Amino acid sequence: MIFVDRLDFGYNKRQPVLEDISFRGEPGTCTAILGNNGAGKSTLIKCLNRILEPQDGTVHVAGKDVSSFSRNDIARSMAYVAQKNTAERVTVFDAVLLGRKPYITIEPSKNDHKMVKEVLDRLGLTSYQLRYVDELSGGEVQKVMLARALVQEPDVLLLDEPTSSLDLSNQYEVLELVRKIAREEKISVIIVIHDLNLALRYCDRFLFVKNQKILAYGDRKVVTSEILKTVYRMDVAVEQVRGVPVIIPNPLS
Numbered sequence: 215m216i217f218v219d220r221l222d223f224g225y226n227k228r229q230p231v232l233e234d235i236s237f238r239g240e241p242g243t244c245t246a247i248l249g250n251n252g253a254g255k256s257t258l259i260k261c262l263n264r265i266l267e268p269q270d271g272t273v274h275v276a277g278k279d280v281s282s283f284s285r286n287d288i289a290r291s292m293a294y295v296a297q298k299n300t301a302e303r304v305t306v307f308d309a310v311l312l313g314r315k316p317y318i319t320i321e322p323s324k325n326d327h328k329m330v331k332e333v334l335d336r337l338g339l340t341s342y343q344l345r346y347v348d349e350l351s352g353g354e355v356q357k358v359m360l361a362r363a364l365v366q367e368p369d370v371l372l373l374d375e376p377t378s379s380l381d382l383s384n385q386y387e388v389l390e391l392v393r394k395i396a397r398e399e400k401i402s403v404i405i406v407i408h409d410l411n412l413a414l415r416y417c418d419r420f421l422f423v424k425n426q427k428i429l430a431y432g433d434r435k436v437v438t439s440e441i442l443k444t445v446y447r448m449d450v451a452v453e454q455v456r457g458v459p460v461i462i463p464n465p466l467s
């Protein structure tokens with residue numbers, strides 16, 4: 215469980231980016247962070263694992279204040295997949311094995327290797343394991359970074375636009391897998407995502423950031439035409455198609 219209480223952040227004192235942000239991510243659930251470009255979604259994610267230090271407020275993971283965590287404590291409890299990934303000159307297997315680093319004292323154990331193999335298999339990356347990461351496509355790199363985060367066995371998984379480079383089938387496959395693993399392993403997933411249809415399909419909670427603050431927060435019911443108009447300044451219909459809410463931009467045009 216992650217609990218964020220009254221978090222404030224600004225890159226400089228004159229201009230706040232986030233004010234009074236509070237929410238909780240229950241184990242086994244996915245929380246979507248939504249909002250217009252520049253609203254502060256990536257900044258919020260980075261405040262959770264202290265890549266950025268919040269100016270005020272607290273973040274608790276599994277009941278403990280993360281401001282008291284060492285870098286290694288953070289790596290054991292929170293895994294993060296950034297919006298932009300640098301493709302490294304290492305094999306896919308070694309790139310994913312790096313996710314086990316917080317647990318390795320002298321050298322990787324048989325169990326570390328086993329976990330890497332299992333996650334590569336679940337993400338359909340087994341045949342890529344000896345390829346160099348810097349020779350992969352953008353979508354393949356994104357899956358490798360997700361695999362690295364999953365072998366970290368985190369309590370909280372922070373994903374910043376994890377499907378932005380993936381094709382249609384991979385977007386659904388990867389989010390289906392993330393949701394399945396989150397439920398099985400009781401991980402709280404916090405995900406920045408622009409695709410509202412994907413968010414509605416795979417997330418349990420929805421948090422809209424607007425003008426530094428939380429505009430709306432709750433289950434699917436908060437994703438309304440009114441909220442979407444406020445956030446994106448355009449007409450958007452929310453309709454039920456075969457029991458799934460679907461977003462239709464500019465429905466009358």
Ligand SMILES: Nc1ncnc2c1ncn2[C@@H]1O[C@H](COP(=O)(O)OP(=O)(O)OP(=O)(O)O)[C@@H](O)[C@H]1O
Pocket residue numbers: 225231249250251252253254255256257258
């Ligand atoms: N390193 C930085 N220094 C100063 N300002 C920054 C920095 N990074 C981001 N900002 C500013 O902070 C605000 C929030 O940026 P952030 O990247 O968190 O937005 P976002 O909601 O993730 O946007 P997007 O949807 O475009 O990815 C923006 O106004 C941005 O220009």
